[in-house]
Amino acid sequence: MYKIVKKRPLAEQIFLMDIEAPRVAKSAQPGQFVILRVRDKGERIPLTICDYDREKGTVTIVTQCIGVSTHLICEHNEGDYILDFAGPLGQASELIHATDEELANKKILFVGGGVGAAPVYPQVKYLSNRGFKPDVIIGAKSKNYVILEEEMRAVSNNYYITTDDGSYGFKGMVTDKLKELVEKENKKYDLVVTIGPMIMMKFVSLLTKEYGIPTVASLNTLMVDGTGMCGACRVSIGGQTKFTCVDGPEFDAHLVDFDEAMRRQNMYRTIEGQKREELEKNHKCKIGR
Amino acid sequence: MAKIPRVPVREQAAQERIKNFEEVSYGYNAEEAVLEAHRCIQCKNPRCVQACPVQIKIPEFISAVKNKDFAQAADIIAEDSSLPAICGRVCPQESQCEGSCVLGVKGEPVNIGKLERFVADWGRKENYYNPTKVPTNGFKVAVIGSGPAGLACATDLAKLGYQVKIFEALHLPGGVLEYGIPEFRLPKEEVVRYEINNVIKLGVEIETNVIVGRTITIDDLLDKEGYHAIFLGSGAGLPKFMNIPGENLNGVVSANEFLTRSNLMKAFDSEYDTPIYVGKRVAVVGGGNVAMDAARVARRLGAEVYLVYRRSEKELPARVEEVHHAKEEGIIFKLLNNPVEILGNEKGWVTGMRCVEMGLGEPDESGRRRPIPIKGSEFDIDCDVVIMSLGTSPNPLIASTTPNLNTEKWGGIIIDENTSQTSREGVFAGGDNVTGAATVILAMGAGRKAAEQIDVFIKNKFGKK
């Protein structure tokens, strides 16, 4: 059992939680994820690690209540326990292998969207700790959905917010902002790291391909075990099949078959929809009220 | 006495059992077991014992059953096997003990498997075993993986006084026994959990959710956590795919994924959150136990099921009993057929599978006749789900994070046959991660052998505490 030592709402339906998991906290690296199970009948849910504190032995996760299981997570409060919490899984970000000299010569831009801002954070923080603050674009539906703003500002060089409705920051998509930065402001980036909804990563990737900027995307595929045992997470990278949970989650975005990845992500959607309806019928959801 | 015909085993009727996940075979009751035990002619040089991977003293335990001394029978089996209720259910008896029973030459062999199961089930129901902790000898051993290899190794070490901790990647212990083999062949709560509880009663600790190579490394365990030796029983969990067109379409899954969803995550039960997609017509590719299990689970979830295998019935690697049960349950066998492409619609969902007919050529390295595609024989099977069951290989996670741990090209961990030790001092291995996907009994045997060698190693290196 893993204790929730802190819970904080970040935006509507989005929560941050610090989970007591000393082994995971000790080994976690930016870019990795965990798999958790809330209750006995629950599924195994992959979530990217948002932060970790090796001393306190805690790992921070951010969830948005969208499915049956994420709802169940969000219903838990400080002091409650989560049944299973396994990790860290996947490969760490390539950046942790880069030397200071390499980092000094690299202009890096992070592009996150939605809750994708959460997994962007540990990487930006990591680079900032090493003395190389990157630029960051975070996209959200509207002002209410902007998360971790202060934290992110503190560790990034230039921090840009975009909202779909223009209620905050730049009005438009993250790709519009990226276009502006590159085409109007003549910013030169050597690497783009994008984390967020598959569709956003697809369009970021298409754009950076045009610009010839190497790009890394962190894929949030379906998963079951997260250890390479089932292949539910398989994706096509440059025509080759890879397992996101062990070979990824980060891949060269220009080689990712995003259309296939999005299609595969929806494989169980109808079933999930049915289960969710059932759940909502049987059980009044208290979240978001 | 050999005139008594083999005592039939009572089973759930096929038409009934395809609607539930309860155990297919009821096994023998005491009366039936005693009668079947009478069939054994007590050979002086029993070939069945030779053919048993762990050399259970078969005629002796059968003789005890015949005398209705079930406790003695249990003791005799326990000398050589630590998981008899499991092995009695899942061992390929026809190619081991029963395959070499002399009665089988002219008639039917003694049903050794069901006798073993009877004795083990008797022991469980009577609470015959009550394992207790033995005083600790002060040495610590870490066991990686809680499948049959790890459980057997941990059991023997704990009995010798070692402080044993099993680290398991998944949230439940048991390995393939838990996530792979379905409930209707191996009841989880009643049999698997019971065996695991016995291991815990011996003082063995099981820490789940620890992925060795990620959460912690082998070197951490040795250097920082003070373990005197390590046993790797991490199995062979990495699924293979065919690399044919269409394999990433929606509706194509590995047997491991399908079975994990159904067994470990209990997706077959609507009270559980994990989804499973079964479709109306399922094609399972492969011919081993795993393929049979996937096919039969799909059948129980309401699908019409095809089993596509590239060789003939004779070469099917699955246990004979499973093939028999699968046929009874209406699985349609498409033998000497091999998929060449998976077909899909414009939305990316499976609509069928293109296969080619195969002929059998000269025997290959495995001694089995090599299947050769027959030109121009392509045909399509209509289906909406394809389950790939082409075998598995060891997960590279531990090898890739443990410096100087030598492996074969295909991923198998290399050990010294005599000492079970890997290329790393104090690190031992056994089971599917060494041999490639094999059997429960071989994994259990390998775990027990390693336990013996770990004991020798620790005594030599660290002396007595």
Ligand SMILES: Cc1cc2nc3c(=O)[nH]c(=O)nc-3n(C[C@H](O)[C@H](O)[C@H](O)COP(=O)(O)OP(=O)(O)OC[C@H]3O[C@@H](n4cnc5c(N)ncnc54)[C@H](O)[C@@H]3O)c2cc1C
């Ligand atoms: C569906 C199916 C049906 C089968 N049917 C039969 C049958 O009828 N008869 C028979 O004899 N055999 C059968 N087998 C084969 C048999 O189950 C295996 O040979 C046996 O379980 C191997 O045991 P093991 O202990 O080596 O590995 P496993 O049972 O695979 O256990 C390995 C364990 O190690 C864990 N692990 C792996 N990596 C790590 C890590 N890095 N850190 C921590 N833990 C880790 C895994 O999660 C797993 O729990 C079947 C297999 C399958 C998949």
Ligand code: FES
């Ligand atoms: S999640 Fe099962 S192999 Fe990646």
